[in-house]
Amino acid sequence: MNTLYLILGLLLFIVTVMDLIKTTFSSNGGGMITNTVSKAVWKIFFALAGKDGKSSALSYTGPAVLISILLVWIIGLWGALFLLLLSDKDSIVNSSTLVIASPLEKLYYAGFTLSTLGVGDYIATTNAWRIITSLAAFSGLAFITASITYFVPVLSAVGLQSKLSLYISSMGKTPQLILVNSWDGKDFSSFFDTTSDLCQMLMQHTMNHHSYPVIHYFHNNQVKLAIAPAIVLLDEAYHLLELAGAKDELKMEMLQITLKTYKETMKESFLKNTKAHREAPTPDLAQLHKAGIPVKDTDQVKQVFEQELHEHRQLLTSLLEKDGWSWKEVYDPSY
Template identity: 85%
Template sequence: MNYLYLILGILLFVLTVMDLIKTTFSSNGGGKITGAVSKGVWKLFFVASGKNGRPKLLSYAGPAVLISILLVWIIGLWSGLFLMLLSDKDSIVNSSTLTATSPLEKLYYAGFTLSTLGVGDYKATTDAWRIVTSLVAFSGLAFITASITYFVPVLSAVGLQSKLSLYISSMGKTPQQLLLNSWNGKDFSSFYDNVSDLCQMLMQHTMNHHSYPVIHYFHNSKVKLAIAPAIVLLDESYHLLELTGAKDKLKIEMLQTTLKTYKETMKESFLKNAKAHGAAPTPDLTQLYKAGIPVKEPEQVKQVFEQELQEHRQLLTALLEKDGWTWKEVYKP
């Protein structure tokens, strides 16, 4: 008995199972193995796309991440059982000749046991190995099925992400345009009418990030369907609304709280120690003044956006850059 192989096999199998359970059954994010694989695959696609959000190559990163995670789980379970069987040269024998099996045959046996195929051309020699075989077969059936069904809510969450992006971008292509489209000559009541729906979708999207962090790596090369520019656009619009003395305090408070929660979630999970390389522009409010919208004086606006919101907007810059975008997608020329 080779105890090194046995310990390594048990350890690898248990670590894989723990990561799989943490990712598929927990509402607090994925396991460490899943996180490392996700970041690694995303980085490969991101670098290959020139760190630009527009190439279509980046839109394949999300599916590639899911497939890679599934493959890592299968390989982890398969390798763990293989090492356990390899620890005992007589653990598995040929069903017909009862001769000892080679390492390659043990690898084959581990694979069809996990997949519950039950071919039967090889068999365990002792009660202990028969029990191990049965336990692993049940584990394979349960965990591989769970990992595949995990894809369904993830894809649903990705659909909501695109829906939220399109909803925000349809209200206006820039923060100034969003305010102009919402202004009826007296107030922004048409914008407030949509705040409840916006907050509901954004809260659900934030909760999805807690449960399925992998959705962050599902990228859309179309700006109007990309989540990062949409969130920044909405956040900038909110701060511009504050400078108009917006009166619907309830809706404003709802929007502020929802945006803050989302940004905190991103800061804790994807923007740890993230550094912004670009600078956030000061919005040009000429069109708003011409439309008679009661925005504060340019000097006050400049102070708010360049000083009071400086640290906050650096976070937004990092959010855009981590997804391959810049402020040009928010404040379009």
């Protein structure tokens, strides 16, 4: 009995299964292996795309991440059983000749056992190895099925993410346009009529992000369907509404809390130790003044956005840059 192979096999099995269970059955995000693989795949695609959010290459990142995670889990389970079989040179024999299986044949046996093919050209030699083979077959069936089933809620969450992005961008291509489009000459009642639905979708998206952080890597290269510019667009509109004296305190409070919760989730998961490379622009108020919206004067707005909200907007800048976007997608209606 080779103790080293036995210990390595058990450790690999435990680590793989713990990661799989935490990712697929927990509501607290992915496991360590899942998160590491996801970030590595994203970095590769992001570099190949030249860090450009409009690159079509980034559209394949999400599926590539899911496939990579599944492959890592399969390889982990397969490798674990293979190492266990290697720990005993007499563990497996050819069913016809009873010749002891070679390492390559044991690798083959481990693969068809986990996939529950049950070919039968190689068999376990003792009751202990027969039980281990049965347990491995059940593990393969259960865990690989669970990992594939995990894709369903992930893809559903990605659909909600695109829906939320389109919902926000359809309200106005810039924060100023959101205010102008919802201004009726007296207040912003048309904006607040949509706030409940908007907050509900944003809260659901935040919870999905917490449960399935892998959705962060599902990138849409169309600005109107991209989540990062949409969230920044809504956040900037919220602060302009504050400066314009929006009176619906309840809806403003709801919007503030949902936006804050989302940003905290992103900061904890994807924006740790990140620094913005550019400064956020100060909103131009000409469009608001032309529409008769009673926003505060330019100097006050400049003070709020450049000083009071400076750190907050640095986080928004990082959110955009980490996804390949910039403030142009937020304040330039031509994008």
